[in-house]
Amino acid sequence: MRLGRGPGASLEFHDHRSYAPGDDLRHLDWSAYARSGQLMIRRQRKEVSPRLEVLLDVTASMAITPAKSALATALAALLASLAEREGGRPRLWALGGTAVPLAQDWRARLRQLTCQGGTLATANLAAGAERILVSDGLHAEGPVAIIRRLGTEAGSLAMVQVLTRAELDPALDGAVRLVDVEGGEADLIIDAGVVAGYRQRLARLQDSWQTALRGRGAGLLTVVVEDGLDAALRRLVRGGLLIASGSAA
Amino acid sequence: MILGEPWGLLALAAVPAVVALHLWRARHAPRRISGLFLFPADGRVLASGRRRAPLVLRPSFWCEILCILAVTWWLADLHWSPRSAARHLLIVLDDRWRMQAVSDGSSAADRLRQALDARLALLADGDRVTLIASGLPPRLFAGPAVEPRQARTALGTWQPQGGWHSLDAAITLAAGLGGTGAEILVTSDRQPPRLPDGVGVLATGRPATTSGLADVRWWRDASGERIVASVFGDSARVPVVRVGGLVVTGACIRPGFHRFDQLPPMAEDAVAELALPGPDALVIDDRVELVRPAARIVRAQVDAAMPGANAVQTALRAAGARLDELPADLAVGVARTSGAGTWTLRLSPGDGTPTLGPFTPRRDHPLLADVDPTGVLWTGSAGADVDGPLLIARDRTLISATARGLDQDIILHVDLTRSTVTRHPVWPGVFANLVAWRTTRLAGLAEPNPRCGQPLNAMLPAGVRVAELVAPDGVRRQLRPGQDGFLAIAGLQQPGRWSLHWNQVSLPISVLPLDARQADLADATSLETSPVAAGRAEVERTRSPLAALLPLVLAAIAACLAWTAFNREERV
Numbered sequence: 001m002r003l004g005r006g007p008g009a010s011l012e013f014h015d016h017r018s019y020a021p022g023d024d025l026r027h028l029d030w031s032a033y034a035r036s037g038q039l040m041i042r043r044q045r046k047e048v049s050p051r052l053e054v055l056l057d058v059t060a061s062m063a064i065t066p067a068k069s070a071l072a073t074a075l076a077a078l079l080a081s082l083a084e085r086e087g088g089r090p091r092l093w094a095l096g097g098t099a100v101p102l103a104q105d106w107r108a109r110l111r112q113l114t115c116q117g118g119t120l121a122t123a124n125l126a127a128g129a130e131r132i133l134v135s136d137g138l139h140a141e142g143p144v145a146i147i148r149r150l151g152t153e154a155g156s157l158a159m160v161q162v163l164t165r166a167e168l169d170p171a172l173d174g175a176v177r178l179v180d181v182e183g184g185e186a187d188l189i190i191d192a193g194v195v196a197g198y199r200q201r202l203a204r205l206q207d208s209w210q211t212a213l214r215g216r217g218a219g220l221l222t223v224v225v226e227d228g229l230d231a232a233l234r235r236l237v238r239g240g241l242l243i244a245s246g247s248a249a
Numbered sequence: 250m251i252l253g254e255p256w257g258l259l260a261l262a263a264v265p266a267v268v269a270l271h272l273w274r275a276r277h278a279p280r281r282i283s284g285l286f287l288f289p290a291d292g293r294v295l296a297s298g299r300r301r302a303p304l305v306l307r308p309s310f311w312c313e314i315l316c317i318l319a320v321t322w323w324l325a326d327l328h329w330s331p332r333s334a335a336r337h338l339l340i341v342l343d344d345r346w347r348m349q350a351v352s353d354g355s356s357a358a359d360r361l362r363q364a365l366d367a368r369l370a371l372l373a374d375g376d377r378v379t380l381i382a383s384g385l386p387p388r389l390f391a392g393p394a395v396e397p398r399q400a401r402t403a404l405g406t407w408q409p410q411g412g413w414h415s416l417d418a419a420i421t422l423a424a425g426l427g428g429t430g431a432e433i434l435v436t437s438d439r440q441p442p443r444l445p446d447g448v449g450v451l452a453t454g455r456p457a458t459t460s461g462l463a464d465v466r467w468w469r470d471a472s473g474e475r476i477v478a479s480v481f482g483d484s485a486r487v488p489v490v491r492v493g494g495l496v497v498t499g500a501c502i503r504p505g506f507h508r509f510d511q512l513p514p515m516a517e518d519a520v521a522e523l524a525l526p527g528p529d530a531l532v533i534d535d536r537v538e539l540v541r542p543a544a545r546i547v548r549a550q551v552d553a554a555m556p557g558a559n560a561v562q563t564a565l566r567a568a569g570a571r572l573d574e575l576p577a578d579l580a581v582g583v584a585r586t587s588g589a590g591t592w593t594l595r596l597s598p599g600d601g602t603p604t605l606g607p608f609t610p611r612r613d614h615p616l617l618a619d620v621d622p623t624g625v626l627w628t629g630s631a632g633a634d635v636d637g638p639l640l641i642a643r644d645r646t647l648i649s650a651t652a653r654g655l656d657q658d659i660i661l662h663v664d665l666t667r668s669t670v671t672r673h674p675v676w677p678g679v680f681a682n683l684v685a686w687r688t689t690r691l692a693g694l695a696e697p698n699p700r701c702g703q704p705l706n707a708m709l710p711a712g713v714r715v716a717e718l719v720a721p722d723g724v725r726r727q728l729r730p731g732q733d734g735f736l737a738i739a740g741l742q743q744p745g746r747w748s749l750h751w752n753q754v755s756l757p758i759s760v761l762p763l764d765a766r767q768a769d770l771a772d773a774t775s776l777e778t779s780p781v782a783a784g785r786a787e788v789e790r791t792r793s794p795l796a797a798l799l800p801l802v803l804a805a806i807a808a809c810l811a812w813t814a815f816n817r818e819e820r821v
Binding site for chain 1: 277278279280281282283284285286287288289305307
């Protein structure tokens with residue numbers, strides 16, 4: 001058990017709020033009333049038993065390079081490990097064409113994952129759990145639909161977006177045949193205009209993710225594969241998903 | 250900028266081909282991505298078939314262009330100047346066979362070869378040498394302007410065997426080829442006369458006395474066959490003649506002249522070897538091989554019923570003609586089809602009054618050579634309007650001859666019943682000339698054993714418009730006769746066995762290495778004067794191996810780079 005962010009029933013002080021009819025009179029802070037003459041309700045911090053669900057995207061695009069799948073797997077394992085260390089009960093899901101829960105031996109199962117398929121399946125997720133989606137977010141169905149499916153009854157939902165530098169800024173030129181690893185191909189004459197259009201669409205996609213995740217937690221945190229694990233962790237700390245002291249969110 | 254091989258520029262046609270390939274080739278190299286929906290749809294093109302794409306100047310394109318340019322450079326032999334400056338030594342080789350004269354175990358040619366080899370060995374690699382063999386005409390033996398090592402190699406194969414000629418033509422050729430700045434060295438076995446200023450001399454001759462055959466003839470006519478040889482120098486040397494391995498007995502008809510009459514029966518293609526035994530400094534003219542001349546006897550057909558037939562037959566027989574053998578070379582009083590090289594003789598009585606002259610003959614005509622009709626009572630003649638008059642008296646024509654191609658039509662305008670011509674020497678004289686004239690017009694060679702440089706005459710049958718002359722070294726030359734079938738062949742300069750061909754006929758010719766002028770070794774001497782060195786001369790540029798290799802190496806490197814760049818660009 002540990003303290004949650006919101007108000008609850010622990011012994012730790014959280015904040016005051018004005019009294020409203022119906023409030024439990026046992027929670028009136030008489031000392032505050034003496035100082036201010038206002039009826040104030042003393043709220044304690046919530047005592048929670050957190051459940052973390054790490055949703056690892058294992059669609060084919062996550063294995064576009066070995067480094068990408070390795071970083072995504074490492075981040076999922078790291079988040080689950082930190083939750084375990086904090087006494088939490090992490091639960092990992094491998095979301096590909098089907099949703100596969102990884103049980104107690106999730107460490108071994110993580111190493112055996114294969115990335116395939118193109119859509120994120122719907123998982124039977126626990127209500128109130130804090131969920132972290134580790135994905136590249138490159139799904140044509142769009143963030144809203146995905147968040148609607150994966151964010152139902154979630155305590156919070158954040159997303160760690162794992163992208164390669166080529167996905168951020170494609171260094172293509174001339175006539176190429178683009179083969180999407182999740183299906184589909186197209187011949188393009190790529191020039192600076194096409195690349196600029198790609199960047200705009202990617203930025204809009206990331207904005208869509210950010211909007212869909214707003215009010216649900218840490219939001220969208222983008223890490224770059226080529227920058228390595230350390231840079232990714234610093235990004236998660238900077239984004240509030242991890243606390244520098246080592247406590248999981 | 251000069252193009253050694255302008256056709257090499259055709260390689261540049263590969264440039265538009267490469268551009269077209271880059272424009273139209275299916276360059277849609279597959280790329281694995283993970284967000285196809287992020288790429289704007291307006292940049293997409295049809296996913297099948299070839300299509301024109303904007304030309305992207307990738308490294309592979311430039312490497313391919315560079316490769317094409319390098320290959321063009323190599324094929325077109327691109328260079329800046331057609332000539333380059335170098336020391337240029339032009340050597341005139343005396344190609345007459347007297348350079349074969351041996352003294353103290355070595356010939357003048359051997360000594361000259363050694364001296365020149367030593368001289369050429371001292372030249373630098375950048376120097377240039379031209380070897381010119383004298384002759385009619387002179388010929389380039391090595392060059393023009395080859396490297397010294399090439400000249401030395403060529404010099405090792407040089408064997409002087411030409412007939413008599415002057416070195417002037419070769420020296421003139423050397424001066425023309427060398428231009429200003431070139432050095433000219435004339436070689437011989439003695440001091441050449443009338444040399445231009447600055448020309449050097451290298452003579453390796455040694456004086457000697459020699460003897461040899463001056464001339465040899467094989468006669469074959471109506472009186473039989475015989476070989477006659479004349480020897481110059483040591484008249485004590487008696488030639489030995491062998492025909493088919495048998496020694497022929499001869500006789501010395503006067504000092505230096507030998508006649509061999511007792512020739513054994515032999516085939517038409519038999520040869521006779523004639524040799525002068527004994528040592529001699531110059532042996533080339535001590536032994537010859539003669540081919541048997543064809544029998545050149547005129548066959549005549551006489552109409553026995555015509556007036557004066559007996560007188561005609563008697564005169565023809567006396568002139569060596571064979572009567573009544575067919576096909577006839579000469580028809581007398583007999584109608585013949587024209588256009589087949591037929592000769593006809595007709596006796597036309599005419600209607601003219603008798604005359605004793607004065608007679609006016611065409612002295613240059615072979616029919617009237619050494620014929621003097623003075624004293625003949627000539628009756629019967631034609632008017633002055635007869636074609637081809639040869640003998641006339643006042644305004645009357647007595648003998649006429651008309652040629653039409655290979656045909657010859659001769660008319661004696663005479664009435665034999667009233668004329669005294671058959672009892673006058675003019676009668677056998679005219680027929681002797683007629684037979685001799687006809688003999689020279691018989692198909693074949695007049696002399697199958699000419700001396701080196703001696704002009705040669707041949708008659709080709711009617712209808713033959715081209716003949717082929719084959720030299721001893723196999724070089725073939727086509728010759729075309731005149732309208733009358735006469736073929737004049739300039740003096741053959743190369744001794745040995747030649748042959749003349751037309752249709753299925755092949756006539757052997759043995760050019761004899763006989764010329765007394767070449768046997769005179771009294772003035773032979775050894776001397777050496779260097780040519781005046783006038784600096785560097787302009788010589789034709791030669792393509793050095795390095796210059797030829799450089800563009801090829803460049804092309805190979807460019808091709809490798811193009812392949813590497815292409816693979817890198819196409820990599821998924």
